Amino acid sequence: KAGVTQTPRYLIKTRGQQVTLSCSPISGHRSVSWYQQTPGQGLQFLFEYFSETQRNKGNFPGRFSGRQFSNSRSEMNVSTLELGDSALYLCASSFDINQPQHFGDGTRLSIL
């Protein structure tokens, strides 16, 4: 079974731009969560989707948004990028909300 796939692996952007990150969950998994990982703040929850509906949202500004498609694939978008958005963005999928999450390799986003 293929694991969680995140694309791209690396991304370099400049301040003010916007970016879209993609996540394909494990086949059959309906829940997708996104996390931001930085050395200073650790792993922080962004949002969680289940069957195309946002179930939970972390404490991030409105510049961070996401969506889930009918095939469970998910995208997150960050608009008006700031230097502080530089981070590893991790996607995780699970069969259901309280099942163990399986993580992708992440997208390393660097803002210049």
Next chain:
Amino acid sequence: AQTVTQSQPEMSVQEAETVTLSCTYDTSESDYYLFWYKQPPSRQMILVIRQEAYKQQNATENRFSVNFQKAAKSFSLKISDSQLGDAAMYFCAYRSALMRFGAGTRLTVKP
């Protein structure tokens, strides 16, 4: 709000020895899940072990076991017969409505 605390930023263990990583959490809920994940330098988070709060029996997965003390809100991970491949960042995580992670413990395994 639920918080997860890992009080050991770094730990070191000799190969083949046993090491215990600490985790405490704060919650007012009675139904939740606890996890330990490892993140090697390859950066992919890998689930190590899972514990349901309603289960009194401590979870075990091969060389990995937990000591779950619900009243004390403690969830430590014991790694027996440590191997070089166990070297990684270990994150304790709590889940009810949201998933929250501790700051992590970097484990070094000495040959």
